Amino acid sequence: MENLPIRQFEDKIVETVDKNPVAVIIGETGSGKSTQLSQILHKRGYTKSGAIAVTQPRRVAAVSVARRVAQELGVQLGEEVGYAIRFEDRTSEKTCIKYLTDGVLLRESLSDPELNQYSVIILDEAHERSLNTDILVGLMKRLVKLRASNLKVLITSATLDGEKVSRFFSNCPILNVPGKLFPVEILHSSERPKNYIDASLKAAVDIHVKEPEGDVLIFMTGQDDIEKLVMKLEERIQSLEEGSCMDAIVLPLHGSLPPELQVRVFSRPPPNCRRLIVATNIAETSLTVDGVVYVIDSGYVKQRQYNPSTGMYSLDVVQISKVQANQRAGRAGRTRAGKCYRLYPSIVYHDDFLDATIPEIQRSSLAGSVLYLKSLDLPDIDILSFDFLDPPSSESLQDALKQLYLIDAIDEDGSITSLGRTMAELPLEPSLSRTLLEANECGCLSQALTVAAMLSAETTLISGRSKISEKKRKHIPSNLPDGSGWGDHIQLLQIYEQWHRTDYNVDWCKDNNLQVRGMMFVKDVRKQLSQIMQKSAKESLDVRTRKGRRESQQDYKNLRKALCAGYANQLAERMIRHNGYRTIGFKSQLVQVHPSSVLRTDEEGMLPNYVVYHELIATTRPFMRNVCAVEMPWVMPITRKLEKLNVEKLSGGFSEPEKSVHVENSDLRKENSSLPKLPDDHDSKIQAARERFLARKGIK
Missing domain, CATH: 1.20.120.1080 (Four Helix Bundle (Hemerythrin (Met), subunit A))
Incomplete structure (x- = not known):
């Protein structure tokens, strides 16, 4: 704990927080910002006037970081240090450092809009630009004006555009804390593989057989890919000749894992044994796994995107951004010099990858x-x-x-x-x-x-x-x-x-x-x-x-x-x-x-x-999932409500309503007029049903 880089900046951090209501702290990977910042402020007396809230965009991170801080302070989890996530609250009246998801903090503000129970609010991992964190950033701007004398807000991140956030908060100060990183050798593939799961499998086995000791972190897009690769890795490792290389254990890491399986990746492996950790992008910055020396980066991430014009979500495998690629590579340099195997050419990184990930607020239903x-x-x-x-x-x-x-x-x-x-x-x-x-x-x-x-x-x-x-x-x-x-x-x-x-x-x-x-x-x-x-x-x-x-x-x-x-x-x-x-x-x-x-x-x-x-x-085509039949009398009030729709009035604005209403009704009439008329007679219904059935089979 004492060796973490953020500890060297303790006095500067406290001085900045003392003098400013808002500060941005850019802490590189391995700096210790998530676990140490709350402890530093606690030690300097900030919890005497209220608790310290530290938000995380992911539930797994909120739980694991809280557990780590409680361990470092030598207290029982749920007492002085606790966490709150959706449907689970491990806090008490004693809790003075509270890790919670950004969504939980939003809900707390409904009953206490000024969040008076907190003396410090830390929005951690803000670079992930989760929907709730972005809303909290906007609300914090209002809140610091209301509670300027007794509230401190810190926006912390590994890669966030600090200048943009500083301007948003009236040019608040920015502190940069370097991470404790060793050199990482970047190795690009000559071309994109046809199957990134098979390519990851080959790279992992090659590392295991040929490279010195050190754990391997493999980035996959989601739970399905992780389960496939874990199974293939286990089969391949068992087929290796006994004694030809060290032992290996394969561990999955994703948000749907139960807590008892998540914590396995934080336990050191047995002697002469290498861990092969197959993870989603949760391991980019939210969680730090010590011992990783080799990273395999598929170059992809699974992302939900919402189209407001159709009301449809798509779950797409998309290219990561340059920021994500650099975060993944940095995971290989935590304990000693490492290597990052990118399963894509360098020209793809330079020419095709976006500089930063699109914020969730711009691709979600709001x-x-x-x-x-x-x-x-x-x-x-x-x-x-x-x-x-x-x-x-x-x-x-x-x-x-x-x-x-x-x-x-x-x-x-x-x-x-x-x-x-x-x-x-x-x-x-x-x-x-x-x-x-x-x-x-x-x-x-x-x-x-x-x-x-x-x-x-x-x-x-x-x-x-x-x-x-x-x-x-x-x-x-x-x-x-x-x-x-x-x-x-x-x-x-x-x-x-x-x-x-x-x-x-x-x-x-x-x-x-x-x-x-x-x-x-x-x-x-x-x-x-x-x-x-x-x-x-x-x-x-x-x-x-x-x-x-x-x-x-x-x-x-x-x-x-x-x-x-x-x-x-x-x-x-x-x-x-x-x-x-x-x-x-x-x-x-x-x-x-x-x-x-x-x-x-x-x-x-x-x-x-x-x-x-x-x-x-x-997915393969547009689908309705979890469908239920309803009746006409329940539907009619909904269609009548559409006739009164005026978006400017709904927003809280004061524009003239007539024009908007006319447009909405015109669009509705246009859509209804394009609908085919339902056949009245029995034979026509049967024929229509047969055509629909054949059309469905044809599509499939």
Whole structure:
């Protein structure tokens, strides 16, 4: 700890913090900023007037760094040093250093807008430009003016553009802390490999067989790639001739791993044994793994991107930025001179890579963030002109406002509603928050809590569900319920209820190919959501105990009605051609129900007239995932709301409404006029259904 570079700058850091309300600290990889900065300020007395909050964009990092700091201070985790992440709080009244995700800090500010419990707020890893961190940066600018005498804000990063942040905070001081890095030799491939998993496998085995001791860190794009490479590495290492090289253990590292498996990468390997760590970009800066000497960089990262014009997410494997490439290389020089094997030519790095990663705020749906800003009740905030470090597009903000209006979180003048206030307090996306509140009115809150918890699970609960084609699925025997034909949300409810009737038997999960850890997580989340709802809602809640009672068709109908209210922006109307769906209102997109869906067709092969979906995502083609049938009477109020839509009024601005309303209605009429008319007679319906079926088969 004493050897970390940041300790040499302790006096300078404290002097800067004492004299300035805001400071930017650029701490290179290995400087110790994440673990030591809070301890330095704690030792200098800053926790006497309030706690020190240190935000992390990732839950894994918040937990692991808190654990490390508690260990260094010799205290029990959860006492003087603790952490808070979504659905888990390990803090107490004694906690004076608190690591938390940026989203948790945002939610805390709803009940205490001035965050008076904190004397220091450190926004760590700001270079990752997470959506919540960017919003916090904008809010901190306001907060330091309100609490100039008793609040210190530090923006810390490994690679952030310090000058830009300094200008944003009225030219606040910038401190640069060098990292403790050894030289790293960069080795580029002569060409891009056809398969980066196989190329990574070959590079890792070559290093293991030929290079001196030292751990290997391999950057993959996501959990699927990691699992494939881990399996291949284990097979290849076991096939090596005994005694030809040292032993090796292969360890995965990604955000969906349970904590007991995550901590394995921080334990030193046995003597004469090398670790091969296969990780996502979580290992770029958020977590530091000591002992790494060799890095293999595939040059790719998996990134979610949102298109506000279609309301669709795509999960794309994209090239990393130069900043990310340099961070990955730096991981090889923590303990001694290392090597970084880049699986791409140097010309690709220089000519094709962006200088920096696109901020998440410019590639995400902003509905939850805008709801949060609206709930602050700040009279000078116009959402379309809020002071962001890097503003999102106007189209993204307008899309968020429309979403919130359709689910009753804001009214037609842009004012937050009582429903919206309660929704903002729930640690869920707005669509699920709205569903819970509507479910309380419909008398099916117990069922809706289950569905919300199931959809909040970290990974797909039904193992392999998203990877099995529709043709193969039909031949896989399963005792799982089928959603009674109404769709995936009902199936999720039925699965959980069936598990509940076994008294949450783990073997039942295994027998039905369900992820045990995921189902236990759902059980815990459901309990917490129920408790949060009891605290948040002003009205009495109908959280009924099941007592062995089975769900009825009326329960399913009530739940589907609640889902329609929550997913009002994610409503789709059946089209005849191409077995597609058209999204109602201001979006127009042909998509298909995902092959894994249990939504049933009628005897004529027709899907329901209206459905809602949890997610619209582009993979091989645009798909609706987690789909549920809804009824016409529930849909009509949503279409009527569109007639009153005015984006300027929704934002908090004061533009003339007539022009905007006219445009919206004109667009809506244009979209409706382009729809094919549904055939009236029975034979035409059958023929249309047959054409749709053949078209679907043709596409596949």
